[in-house]
Amino acid sequence: MLHFLLLSTLLLMAQADPFQLDALIQYVDSHQDEYVETLRDWVAVESDSSDVLKRAELEHMMDITAEKLRKMGGKVELVDIGDQELSDGTKIPLPKVVTAQFGSDSSKRTVCIYGHVDVQPAKKEDGWATDPYNLTEINGNLYGRGASDNKAPVLAWIHAVEAYQALNMELPVNVKYILEGMEETGSNGLDAMISQHNHTFFSDVDYIIISDCGWLSRKPALTYGTRGNCYFLAEVEGPKQDLHSGVFGGTVFEPMTDLIGILDTLIDSSGKILIPGINEAVAALTEEEMKLYEGIEFDLESYQRKIGVDRLMYSSKADLLAHRWRYPTVSIHGIEGAFSAPGTKTVIPAKVIAKFSIRQVPDMDPLLVEKQVSDHLNAEFAKRNSPNKLKVTMVIGAKPWVADLKDSLYEAGKRAVKTVLGADPDMIREGGTIPIARTFQDVTGKRIIMLPIGGFDDGLHSQNEKMSRYNYIEGTKLFVAYLHEVAQVWKVVI
């Protein structure tokens, strides 16, 4: 009773209206055209982080983002994260990271929303049907570079806070933002920034929310895992310079032949990894998990059609999803140092470097994988009795990230989805790696949820990227509801 009175008193002191989801939803609906216009303004900024010549545009994008949050009354900072070294050795400043804070009530939970406002490159002539930097609505889809990845989700989180403010409703949680401008080129500088601000900006954060991913189908989804990645270089070095294949062919052990020989021992034609120890390290697939996969909405045929192949590696949905999410695989990306141009060249390349990677899943350990791959390739190479030299290096060792499905953060997500979208979300994983999730987990120790609102067919990184108006607006409502739901989540996993 005392508790109730205290709470009522506090609410009165804040002079805020009580939480009314209907009113918030109505507000979002009636402001959706404004939201689309803001997205149009943001998409118009060519914030391509991969092109240093576009750096002024990218910095402009960070300024716009900061200004938007400042106008909403947030405590905003543009955090200097150091320099980027270009290939010619010159250094240019990295785009600053925007941080913002709304509320600092220690009696509330504090969520931190991560997102990025830089984009992949795009040119009309790459095959876009519309100007990639002029948001164009066709049949309910908003086409433009960065629309889904990640500008609309970032704006949706901003609009969610705006809606509470507009209706004079108290924010159920303190909301922080960390919005970067280098995600598309590897989040240069962000890891160090997170470490440096671990005991300041992150100290009062309870949960980190990432919406830089998408649904698997038309059904809403919550993402609870990503694969990691161990990326290897295997270099075979022979003659001291490239040789003419006519003049020298037949008299030397060719590095390319050796390299092809050892690459062929990594994975067989049925997708089975041949490196001893890798498969043994993979966590056993549980029946519960298989059931989860079987219940997920996922159309094998349309997936196959989208990729454009005659046959997929697995013919059942559960097998396919399992191999996309929770089993490792080997991909050979290419070979540096060999002849790769169109046309013909009769060269024996002197030094060739294969690039391949192994997707990491629990309970694989990148350090052990490094040793397993190195030992295996060296043993296979030794069998060849070649005078050439093999050097195996692991250049990326990103761990997988998996959340506890029972974490109340996810329960809150399910409730919010059910309330706003009227469906139970599919619990899905990403086959790719979102290293920032693991960094947040390892550095800050905070609990993380991935709450996607992007469509399954948004064409991230491709031509004709889009965000549907439906996903953008309903996604904003979902975030409004999630802020309410997450306020009730216990700080410890129960």
Place this chain on the structure above:
Amino acid sequence: MLHFLLLSTLLLMAQADPFQLDALIQYVDSHQDEYVETLRDWVAVESDSSDVLKRAELEHMMDITAEKLRKMGGKVELVDIGDQELSDGTKIPLPKVVTAQFGSDSSKRTVCIYGHVDVQPAKKEDGWATDPYNLTEINGNLYGRGASDNKAPVLAWIHAVEAYQALNMELPVNVKYILEGMEETGSNGLDAMISQHNHTFFSDVDYIIISDCGWLSRKPALTYGTRGNCYFLAEVEGPKQDLHSGVFGGTVFEPMTDLIGILDTLIDSSGKILIPGINEAVAALTEEEMKLYEGIEFDLESYQRKIGVDRLMYSSKADLLAHRWRYPTVSIHGIEGAFSAPGTKTVIPAKVIAKFSIRQVPDMDPLLVEKQVSDHLNAEFAKRNSPNKLKVTMVIGAKPWVADLKDSLYEAGKRAVKTVLGADPDMIREGGTIPIARTFQDVTGKRIIMLPIGGFDDGLHSQNEKMSRYNYIEGTKLFVAYLHEVAQVWKVVI
């Protein structure tokens, strides 16, 4: 007796001095500095046929060559050989081919000397110790791009004729020249030109002489064979576009894995070709041939040191030379369509094209090789049970060329070498392909000799290409003597 009188009368009518090798040799010796100066002028012209921006230089080179021969009284033509199509579809004229004729006495043999005056690219910053287009003499070596390949040999043939003229000695044979400007980029337009002029320019030619090659050691050599080359593209096509290896890895049959798998079935680590039928087609190695190889001056250790490897494929001289000259081999040059740049990229390439070639030797038949390779790769690919598509194409099918060692053209060569250089030449082959030899043989039906004067360590196509003053000047004398010797060769092989 009548014959003798007639011959004497003819000689008197021509008012020429009788052949005196000593006088010719003395003349060459006393004019060697002039020859070096002419070579300096020629090397100064950056006649790089691979760079269309240098086309004016190349055309200037053809003009200089034509002018030189014209001033000597030759009947010179600049033959239009059509256009070159650039990668953007535009057409530019090919550099004209220079033909020249000295003498048309039907009672004499007629030799046709083939050479080229275009060069490979070269830049000081590639690692040249001297300016590649400023001929620089250091310790008896004349450093400069094109010095050995092929400007000095072409000039040596010109100086040889000049020497006869200067001493008022009748040329023992009619001498024709065919000098091109596109050799380094594949003799574009030359095959068609030879066919077109087969019954005109080539009709009275008895023998064709090529000096676009080098010795094997410090010992002079005559070249009696070259390997051919079958160049293949093996394309594996899968998804309709490149895929992200995280998002899709594990669910698709990756074209790169398939390609690596089939490439690994071409040749084993000991150099044994695994394609059925190839080894069986190779002409048996005779004891006579092995003896020839054993007698050749060739230092395995310095060859190995030059290449910079710890071990060669064969440890005996005869084995090594046999595998360089008279056995086929497979070289894998590279892969187009995969990731080949420095750095890391997590791509599943959608379409990858391997480039590999098989050096051809007697009695291999390129058309049969095409079928053998295609059948083999398709069978290996079928074993993989992949939904991807394999396409195997042979884009070059150049036959080997081998002369009869007993051909009197070669006997004449041996006599000339013995006379001028005081040694018996080694009879050698080239591991590489000189397609023009085979074209001359197939189109004109003429007998051919390769008479090299380049050194074994001239660094063709590399940095610091050179021609030694010794080889240039003694080579000129050798050509003087060969014109005399070849005049006595029967028109049919005996």
